[in-house]
Amino acid sequence: MQKTFLAASAALLLAAGPVVSPAWAQQKSVKIGFVSTFSGPVASIGNDMRNAFELALDHMGRKMGGLPVEMIYEDDTLKPEVGKQKAEKLVESDKVDFVSGFIWSNVVYASYKPIVDAKTFLIIANAGETRLAGQNCSPFIFSTSWTNDQNPIAVADYMNQKGVKSVYLIGPNYAAGKENLAGFKSAFKGKVLGEDYTTWPSQLDFSAELAKAKASKADAVYMFYPGAAGVQFLNQYAQAGLKGSIPLYTTFSIDSLSLPRQKDAALGVISALQWSADLPNDANKKFVDDFKKKFGSEPSFYAAQSYDAAMLIGSAVTAVKGNLGDKAAVQKALEKADFKSVRGDFKFGSNHYPTQSFYMQEVVKTGDSYTQKTIATAEKNVPNPHAKQCSMK
Amino acid sequence: MTLFIEQCLNGLQFGLLLFLLAAGLTLVFGIMDLVNLAHGSLYMLGAYFAATFAAWTGSFVIGAVLAIIATLLVGMALEVIAMRRLYGRDHLDHVLGTFGLILFFDEAVRLIWGPGGLSLPVPAWLNRSIEILPGVQYSAYRFAIIIVTLAVAAFLYILVMRTRVGMLIRAGASNREMVGALGVNINLLYTLVFGLGAALAGLAGMIQAPILTVQIGMGENILILAFVITVIGGIGSIRGAFVAALLVGFIDTLGRAFFPQILVELLGRQAGSTAAPALSSMLIYILMAVILIVKPQGLFSANSR
Numbered sequence A: 001m002q003k004t005f006l007a008a009s010a011a012l013l014l015a016a017g018p019v020v021s022p023a024w025a026q027q028k029s030v031k032i033g034f035v036s037t038f039s040g041p042v043a044s045i046g047n048d049m050r051n052a053f054e055l056a057l058d059h060m061g062r063k064m065g066g067l068p069v070e071m072i073y074e075d076d077t078l079k080p081e082v083g084k085q086k087a088e089k090l091v092e093s094d095k096v097d098f099v100s101g102f103i104w105s106n107v108v109y110a111s112y113k114p115i116v117d118a119k120t121f122l123i124i125a126n127a128g129e130t131r132l133a134g135q136n137c138s139p140f141i142f143s144t145s146w147t148n149d150q151n152p153i154a155v156a157d158y159m160n161q162k163g164v165k166s167v168y169l170i171g172p173n174y175a176a177g178k179e180n181l182a183g184f185k186s187a188f189k190g191k192v193l194g195e196d197y198t199t200w201p202s203q204l205d206f207s208a209e210l211a212k213a214k215a216s217k218a219d220a221v222y223m224f225y226p227g228a229a230g231v232q233f234l235n236q237y238a239q240a241g242l243k244g245s246i247p248l249y250t251t252f253s254i255d256s257l258s259l260p261r262q263k264d265a266a267l268g269v270i271s272a273l274q275w276s277a278d279l280p281n282d283a284n285k286k287f288v289d290d291f292k293k294k295f296g297s298e299p300s301f302y303a304a305q306s307y308d309a310a311m312l313i314g315s316a317v318t319a320v321k322g323n324l325g326d327k328a329a330v331q332k333a334l335e336k337a338d339f340k341s342v343r344g345d346f347k348f349g350s351n352h353y354p355t356q357s358f359y360m361q362e363v364v365k366t367g368d369s370y371t372q373k374t375i376a377t378a379e380k381n382v383p384n385p386h387a388k389q390c391s392m393k
Numbered sequence B: 001m002t003l004f005i006e007q008c009l010n011g012l013q014f015g016l017l018l019f020l021l022a023a024g025l026t027l028v029f030g031i032m033d034l035v036n037l038a039h040g041s042l043y044m045l046g047a048y049f050a051a052t053f054a055a056w057t058g059s060f061v062i063g064a065v066l067a068i069i070a071t072l073l074v075g076m077a078l079e080v081i082a083m084r085r086l087y088g089r090d091h092l093d094h095v096l097g098t099f100g101l102i103l104f105f106d107e108a109v110r111l112i113w114g115p116g117g118l119s120l121p122v123p124a125w126l127n128r129s130i131e132i133l134p135g136v137q138y139s140a141y142r143f144a145i146i147i148v149t150l151a152v153a154a155f156l157y158i159l160v161m162r163t164r165v166g167m168l169i170r171a172g173a174s175n176r177e178m179v180g181a182l183g184v185n186i187n188l189l190y191t192l193v194f195g196l197g198a199a200l201a202g203l204a205g206m207i208q209a210p211i212l213t214v215q216i217g218m219g220e221n222i223l224i225l226a227f228v229i230t231v232i233g234g235i236g237s238i239r240g241a242f243v244a245a246l247l248v249g250f251i252d253t254l255g256r257a258f259f260p261q262i263l264v265e266l267l268g269r270q271a272g273s274t275a276a277p278a279l280s281s282m283l284i285y286i287l288m289a290v291i292l293i294v295k296p297q298g299l300f301s302a303n304s305r
Helices: A002-016 A043-059 A080-092 A105-117 A150-161 A175-187 A207-215 A228-239 A259-266 A282-295 A301-319 A327-336 B002-032 B039-057 B060-081 B091-113 B140-162 B164-174 B176-181 B186-208 B218-233 B238-267 B269-294
Strands: A030-036 A067-075 A098-101 A121-124 A141-143 A166-172 A191-198 A220-223 A248-250 A270-273 A354-366 A369-382 B129-133 B136-139
Touching (some): A030 A043, A030 A301, A080 A098, A080 A105, A098 A301, A121 A301, A150 A220, A150 A248, A150 A354, A150 A369, A191 B269, A207 A228, A259 A354, B002 B140, B002 B186, B002 B238, B039 B060, B039 B091, B140 B164, B140 B238, B164 B186, B218 B238
Parallel strands (some): A030 A067, A098 A121, A166 A220, A220 A248
C-alpha cells in the first residue's frame, strides 16, 4: 500500500516537473484556472464572479485568438491554505495558462507564489493585498481591481471635503481589514476616536463595538465588512439606534448581492468604488443588460472586475495570436490592456495595477428596489499608490 | 457608566441566546448520551422557517410560533428516523452520523431556499431603541430577546423541576438504565426531549435571525460555543447550562468591549490592537480550561451527588 502510494507520488512528481513546452508547439486551447469561493455563506460572490467571467466568454464567442477556452473553477472555501493547494493544482497538474479570480487578500497572498514561480499569469479580479502591488509585485501579476487602501482613501477624501471632524472605525481582523482601515486613516484629516478589529469571519454580533462607537460621540462611523457580514452590520447599526443619528460610510460592504437583504438598513450609506452599474459607457451598458438578461440579477462590482479580467486575458491572447509560450510577448500584450473596460478608460500603471477613477455611491430607493447611485467623483485617474515600492518601472 | 451598562445588557442578551441553544444540546447529551453535531442545523432550520412563515403570514409573531412548532416536528421526526439508530453506539458513530446530517440539512436548505440566504426583518414596533434606564438607550429588539429568553428559562425550570415529565428527564440524566428498568416509556421520553431540544434550537435561530443572518452553515460557529457551555455547565444540567451561558456571554462581550483598551494601555497601540481580537476570543476557552481543571465534571454535573 505504502509502496503503491510512493510510486504514485513519484509519478505525480514527475508529471508535475518542468516539462518545457517548445515555443512552436501548437497551442490547442487557452486554459484558465479560476479560484474563488463557491461554497459557504459567501458562495454568492464566487458565483457572481463565475457568471460574469462566463458572460465575457460568451461575448468573445467562447474563443480567444481563435482558440477554444477551457475553464477550471476551484473553490478556496475562504481558507488561505486551501487556496494555495488549489493554485498549486492549477499550475502543476492542470498546467493552466492564466489563473484568475481571488476574492480574499489572505487567500491570494498565500496562493500567488506557486503561480508566479511557475511563470503563469495571475489576473486578480478582486483581492487587494497591497504587498502584491508593492514590494512583492511581479511581471506575472496583474489586477483588474484595486489595492485595499484605495477605496477607503477615496472615502476619507470625500469625508474631508464634507467637513467630517471625527470618526470611529470598525473592521475585520484580517489582512484586508487592517489595510482598509490603515488606508482610511492615512487620508482622513479629522480625529479617529477609536477603532475595533473583530474576529474574522466568525464574529457576526457587533453589539459591543457599536456600543463603543455610540459612546465615542463621533461625527461618523466608517466600516468595512464584505459579504454577508455587511448585512448583519447594517441591521445591527439600525437596531442599535445609530442609523439616522451617526452617518455611516463604508467600502465593499454594500453590493448588488447584499443590497436585496440590507434594504432600508443600507439607505443613505455612502461608499466608493471604481465602477458602478450606472456608469455611462457602451461596454458597461452591454455588460449590465446582458448580465441581467442571462442571470436575472444585477451584477456586483465583483462581477464587473471578473468581466474585465476575462476581457483582459482575451485581448492578450488575441494580440499574441494564441502563442502563449512566449511569456514576454503575453506580458507586453497584457500591459497594453487593449480592451473595453466596463469602468471606461482602463490603463495599467508600472506595477500592473489600474490607474483609475473612484466614484462615490449612495444607496437610494426607487419604487421597491434599492440601488447604488453615483453621487460624485471622488478621485480622477489616480495611479496605484504602491507603484513606488514595486521594482518594476 | 452607560457604556458599561449597555455592554452588560449585550452580554446578558448574548448569554441568554446561547442558553437556548445549549439547553437542548445538554439535555440530549445528558439524557440520551448522544453527541448531536446537527443541533446547529436545527438552529438553522428555525431561522429559515421563521423567515419563510413570517413572509407568508406577514406577521413576525405568528411566523415565530409556526417556526418553533415546525422545528419541534422536524426534531421529533429526526429522532424517530435517524437518531434512534445511533443510541448505544460509540460516540465516534454519533459524530459521524450527525456530521452527515449537517451536510444533509445544508444541502436540503440549498435545494429548498437557494444558496443566497434569506432575511427576516425586525417588526417595526421593535425596530428602534428604547430608553430602559435614564440615559441608557438600548435596542428594543435585543431587550425583547432578553425578556423572551428569560421567560423560556423560567418555563424550562418549572418543566424540569416541577413536573412529572421533568422528573423523568432529571432521572434520565442521572441514570438512564434505571429509568428504563422502572417501566418508563423511554422511547417516547427520548422523542420528546429531542423535540424539545430542537424547538429550543429553532427558537434561538429564529430569535437571532433579524440580528445576524439566515444562511446556510449559520449554526456551525455558534455550535462550538454551545458545546463549550455544555462542558462548563456540566453535561445534562439545565441549571449549569444557564449559568455557563451567562458566563460565556458576559466574558465574550465584555472581553471584546474592554479588553482591547487594556491591552493597548499595556502593550502599546500597534501590538495591543493586533493581539486584542485574538486574545479576547480566547477568553472563553481559557475559562473552559480552568473550569475543567478545577471541576472536571463541569459546574453542575447531573451525575454528581
